[in-house]
Amino acid sequence: MNLWTRFTNMMAGRRLRAAKNDVVIVGRLWLHGPGKVVVGRDSKLDGGKVGIELRTFPGAELHIGARCLLSEGVSIETSQSIIIGDNTRIGPFVKVMDSNFHSLHGNRHERPPPHPIVIEEGVELGERAIVLPGVTIGAGAKVQPGAVVTRRVPAGVVVAGNPARPVRV
Amino acid sequence: MNRHLGRIKRIVTVVYARLQLRGCAVGYNVGTYGRVEVSPLGRITIADRVAFMRGLVPTRLVARTGGELTIGSSCMINAGSIYDAHTSIRIGRDCLIASAVLISDEGGDPIVIEDNVWLAHGVTIRPGVRIGKNSAVSAGTVVVSDVPPDSLVIGNPGRAMPLGLIAPDTRQSAG
Numbered sequence: 001m002n003l004w005t006r007f008t009n010m011m012a013g014r015r016l017r018a019a020k021n022d023v024v025i026v027g028r029l030w031l032h033g034p035g036k037v038v039v040g041r042d043s044k045l046d047g048g049k050v051g052i053e054l055r056t057f058p059g060a061e062l063h064i065g066a067r068c069l070l071s072e073g074v075s076i077e078t079s080q081s082i083i084i085g086d087n088t089r090i091g092p093f094v095k096v097m098d099s100n101f102h103s104l105h106g107n108r109h110e111r112p113p114p115h116p117i118v119i120e121e122g123v124e125l126g127e128r129a130i131v132l133p134g135v136t137i138g139a140g141a142k143v144q145p146g147a148v149v150t151r152r153v154p155a156g157v158v159v160a161g162n163p164a165r166p167v168r169v
Numbered sequence: 170m171n172r173h174l175g176r177i178k179r180i181v182t183v184v185y186a187r188l189q190l191r192g193c194a195v196g197y198n199v200g201t202y203g204r205v206e207v208s209p210l211g212r213i214t215i216a217d218r219v220a221f222m223r224g225l226v227p228t229r230l231v232a233r234t235g236g237e238l239t240i241g242s243s244c245m246i247n248a249g250s251i252y253d254a255h256t257s258i259r260i261g262r263d264c265l266i267a268s269a270v271l272i273s274d275e276g277g278d279p280i281v282i283e284d285n286v287w288l289a290h291g292v293t294i295r296p297g298v299r300i301g302k303n304s305a306v307s308a309g310t311v312v313v314s315d316v317p318p319d320s321l322v323i324g325n326p327g328r329a330m331p332l333g334l335i336a337p338d339t340r341q342s343a344g
Binding site: 100108 | 269
């Protein structure tokens with residue numbers, strides 16, 4: 001870890017630890033954007049070799065619950081609101097975003113309205129899973145590696161594939 | 170000062186691009202906001218006004234010996250995408266390419282991406298695929314066959330549907 005990374009990490013950590021909540025940060029944490037980021041008690045942000053990106057646009061809110069685990073390469077981008085419940089485990093290189101950033105019709109550089117994401121407590125997101133705007137993942141659900149979650153996932157269900165569908169395990 | 174900040178930043182990125190993209194044919198006003206790793210054993214051509222965005226993982230531009238990688242003008246390319254040209258990869262004008270995209274023509278035919286195509290996060294393009302102009306490829310899609318112009322591709326394996334069929338306010342769009 002070079003000096004610059006250490007410095008930026010320190011600043012990011014100060015912003016997160018302002019609530020005195022014993023957040024553990026390992027490796028690089030890239031916290032950018034002026035929005036609000038709240039990380040719950042005893043959560044672990046394990047950036048590893050790649051780092052973790054938490055991006056908030058103006059007026060956006062990102063809530064991460066208590067005792068969560070974020071692995072390396074996780075990228076969470078918030079334009080409005082993303083709420084992640086307690087005890088959630090997020091695998092490496094997972095992408096969670098509540099806006100599509102570009103519109104399908106007309107001018108591609110125009111930003112469409114965001115749709116909030118809710119990930120309830122005890123959810124497990126596998127490696128390289130992608131969570132698209134407007135999705136709610138129910139408590140205790142499990143998203144298999146590489147799945148692309150495009151719609152609501154009921155509580156306790158295991159989903160896999162692209163687009164993600166319930167599977168029996 | 171604040172008014173000029175964007176322009177100053179752009180000048181810095183253009184200089185940074187000259188440093189990072191050594192060995193490539195680079196056009197006018199190409200900027201790298203983040204790290205870009207190139208290995209120009211073949212030929213890499215980057216047209217005017219291309220922007221490489223910043224991210225956790227560097228963008229990788231690889232042209233193997235005899236390979237050719239061409240990026241059209243005004244493309245926006247996010248961090249962490251990999252281009253691996255063994256024979257030829259051609260990307261048209263005004264394309265938007267998100268993070269973690271993998272475009273490799275290893276062991277296959279050339280890849281052609283036409284103008285104004287949007288590739289969302291985590292897309293994989295298989296060798297020999299041609300993507301028609303104005304198309305959008307949804308997040309996490311694996312494109313295995315040719316895509317006609319003005320279509321939206323979803324799923325693994327990627328299935329194409331006309332963009333006109335999708336209502337402008339669809340919630341689950343490309344991502």
